[in-house]
Amino acid sequence: xxxxxxxxxxxxxxxxxxxxxxCSPISxxxxxxxxxxxxxxxxxxxxxxxxxxxxxKGNFPGRFSGRQFSNSRSxxxxxxxxxxxxxxxxxxxxxxGAETDTQYFGPGTRLTVL
Amino acid sequence: xxxxxxxxxxxxxxxxxxxxxxxxxSSSYSPSLFWYVQHPNKGLxxxxxxxxxxxxxxxxxxFEAEFKKSETSFHLTxxxxxxxxxxxxxxxxxxxxxxxxxxxxxxxKS
Numbered sequence: 001x002x003x004x005x006x007x008x009x010x011x012x013x014x015x016x017x018x019x020x021x022x023c024s025p026i027s028x029x030x031x032x033x034x035x036x037x038x039x040x041x042x043x044x045x046x047x048x049x050x051x052x053x054x055x056x057k058g059n060f061p062g063r064f065s066g067r068q069f070s071n072s073r074s075x076x077x078x079x080x081x082x083x084x085x086x087x088x089x090x091x092x093x094x095x096x097g098a099e100t101d102t103q104y105f106g107p108g109t110r111l112t113v114l
Numbered sequence: 115x116x117x118x119x120x121x122x123x124x125x126x127x128x129x130x131x132x133x134x135x136x137x138x139x140s141s142s143y144s145p146s147l148f149w150y151v152q153h154p155n156k157g158l159x160x161x162x163x164x165x166x167x168x169x170x171x172x173x174x175x176x177f178e179a180e181f182k183k184s185e186t187s188f189h190l191t192x193x194x195x196x197x198x199x200x201x202x203x204x205x206x207x208x209x210x211x212x213x214x215x216x217x218x219x220x221x222x223k224s
Contacts, residue, residue: 004157033211043204043214056211090157092212101146101165101208105158 001027004093004106012112018079021109025072025093031055032074033103034066037088046089049074078111086113116141118188118205120215128223133177133192135218137205140186146208147188149179152217153201161203164188175199195222 005024013019025032033056034046045058049068066076072093078085088110092103121136139145149161162173169181179190188205200222205215 035212042216045211045213048211058211092158102148102160102163103212104160105150107157110155 004091004104006089006091006106006109008109009107010110010112012114013081014114015081015083017081018077019081019111020075020077021089021091021111023074023076023091023093023106025074025091026095026104029093029095029104030072031094031096031100032068032072033092033094034074034076035090035092036060037090037108038084038086043090046076081113083113085111087111116145116207116209116213118147118207118213118215120203120205120218122218123216124219124221126221126223127195129197130194133190133195133199133220135190135203135205135220137188137190137215138186139188139205139207141207141209147179147181148206148208148212149173149177149188149190150204150206151201152204158204161190195220197222197224 007022031050033048037043048056052068063079068074088108090108092105094103117140119138147164150158152158161177162171164171164181172178177192202217202219204217207213
């Protein structure tokens with residue numbers, strides 16, 4: 001099976017702009033989670049989607065949003081970008097059934113805000 | 115709330131010597147625990163997972179971890195380090211979401 005894919009891999013934006021990142025989960029996986037990784041804060045949970053519904057949410061401002069489509073692909077959007085939003089954004093997918101705690105990560109999207 | 119603490123931010127070993135990366139956890143019930151590895155500019159790769167079936171868990175690339183409830187520890191070990199093991203390692207606990215430790219950077223000297 002193909003792994004989790006994320007596009008684009010690298011992105012440069014300026015403050016005030018908005019950005020959309022995309023994630024395609026492993027085939028058959030219906031749960032997609034997003035994480036932000038920064039040197040200062042480490043890995044932090046953003047949100048989780050399952051069957052097009054947000055199932056869980058971390059402590060991030062409303063500028064961070066996401067959605068999931070019927071084919072389980074997910075997008076996250078960050079509006080009004082700030083310098084502090086520069087980070088590696090990681091997407092992970094999870095299988096149904098007994099392995100719902102095991103997440104498989106994509107390569108990430110490196111966002112730089114200038 | 116569940117949490118994990120990685121006791122060392124950096125570990126340096128010589129190639130061919132054992133690796134020990136330490137992790138303590140806090141959980142009010144039997145946890146699901148993981149070790150992930152991240153090579154530079156890469157995503158996270160699952161090394162191994164503990165879910166109470168066995169206290170000694172074997173993972174990929176020769177790594178293993180032992181769950182010790184009495185010590186609330188889940189240390190990661192490897193008998194012989196290889197240069198390709200140089201990376202950052204994360205101890206992770208699962209509640210309704212993954213909670214990551216701060217990470218341990220492993221350096222392998224030739």
